[in-house]
Amino acid sequence: MKRPKLAIAGLTACSGCQLTLLNCEDELPEVARLFELVDFPMGESGSDPDAVFDAAIVEGAVSTPADLANLFKLRNASRLLVAFGTCALFGGVAAMNNLGSKREELLRRVYGEGGDGIESFPPSPFRNFVSVDYTITGCPPEKHDILALLAALLAGTLPPPQCYPVCTECRSRENLCLLLERNELCLGPIIQGGCNARCPATGIVCEGCRGPVREANVAQELELLLERGFDRKEIERRMSRFTPEWDYGQRR
């Protein structure tokens, strides 16, 4: 069988999505056997600048001209482009202040006068620049999602998309509802599930790391949180931690 050729790379990110692959300790030797890891700087030395790929699995947001050049290069060199993780999909933590503050101000705050010379724009998701063939969400992503993608690639297909909120798995695990029963600011109802409600299961509210679920009823969640006495500013701050651009529905 022909081994599919992969590029695994990162743009503006923490390397956590690539680490998620390296965290598949039991499967990693098999992955190395079944795929050709043509371009994977975090795990492999020496790559061919003219290589082409069956799939490029890329993490991170796009925030510099170099990121953008790299993204175009990978898009052009690969049959499939996979946006790997919340930063690639929604902008992620680096983008949380995109709507509130100017990039130049943030740069100056961190780098002082030297900030003026740094080429950087508001961290943005891939879909603002290129077409994306598949997405894996999460900060960090789940191991089973990257493994399911790899298995599907071997079979010449892609896994079916998931489309249900965190609450679905949370309720089926019979967790205490942190939002209704403990009056905590939990984002579960509007966030993409698939994490088996990890955080609420340990007693910690959903922080929204997997981004919005399709057709999220954002206005209703906002209404509910306001009714329960949470401050509008706090709610928006919390919601924008991983996804700066929400449609707040009739309340905006």
Add this chain to the structure above:
Amino acid sequence: MGSVVEINPLTRVEGHGSVKVYREGARVERVELCLSESPRLFEALLIGKSYAEVPEIICRICSLCSTVHKVTALLAVEQAFGTEVSEVTALTRELIVNGGQIQDHALHLYCLLLPDLLGVRGVAELALKAPELLKTGLAIKKAGNMIQETVGGRLIHPVNISLGGLGHRIGKEQLLRLKSELEAVLPACSEAYRLFRTPFPFPLLPVPNCLALEPVCHPLSADRCRMTDGGTFAIRDYREHILESVLPHSHAKYARVLGAEATVGALARLSLGASLSAGAEGIFRTVKEEILGRDMRGNNVAQAIELCQAAERALELIDKLLVIGREGAGNLKVVPRAGLGSAALEAPRGVLIHSYAFDAEGICTGADVITPTSLNQGALARDLLALARGMEGEETSQMTTALERLIRCYDPCISCSVHVLHL
């Protein structure tokens, strides 16, 4: 005629960087280390956020060391508010930090560095040429990760450790399961140093001026740093003693500690007398002569010794946690007040400092993080130059291989180092 040799990108390290060697004929003029990671501006992002959000956001600086970033941030915020946590919380935090240490050192040694020792491209070729060694390394890594997942609720960016306590206390069954996993990999951890002791043919490099936290019985409460040359300072005064500047070719800051280029990490800890568990102490005695008072190449052996140390310490912590009853547990409500908190921990790659200022409502008004890689940057640049000069006249490919190898001795974590410049 002048020429430039470029290693771009640096591979088998975390993050984006490159090295340029400027030569005049065979003579090396200078070496430029460029940590080119795109800046994420965390310090600016934290301003205006609530204290409760700070640890959850800042741990995203880096995935490999997200656990130790989170714990350091918790300690700094709690210090600002004068919160004292329960014994169970403190021990559980120390346990997960050791889990992080195991996973991080094992990843670096067995997946990123081992290919150098065996002359292969990377982890994929390892799987074909040295499957048993890779499997051993991955088993150790998995045990560390199991601690992180069990205690932290997930593998990266842990959630279960929080301000004032824990989401839930780790149950007896889970602790016993961790114990048996750790016991299963302990022999491999104790043997690891033999593999990474392999000498490599570099010219001699400068002897590092090590910097580490002063060893104390509770590593989470260390409050002073010290250096090989005898210098010492309190963490709360770190700003007076660590001076940073920006280099035009790098997005990371260049730090000088007490006026010197400091080296942090496993070798620095062992050199400055870290208290070791029995097994690790035994190994350390065996290799002491080979690594102490010498250059940075001893760092990988030191990391291997720490694999054993972290596993043994984690077992001790589990035993302690198993016997503490309800009286030592419980969460505390964190009450914000205006103030400044600074805390430091030994991250896998060395001293890590977090510092935050809050107003009376607990809104963050200032944030500063000093990472091991930014502390090491000066020493790494110095050693790269010394190595390149020591190899003048040799094949260019041999020199670039050696330079990359030296960089992996330092085990840099580049995404940590660039995001939190404070100037």
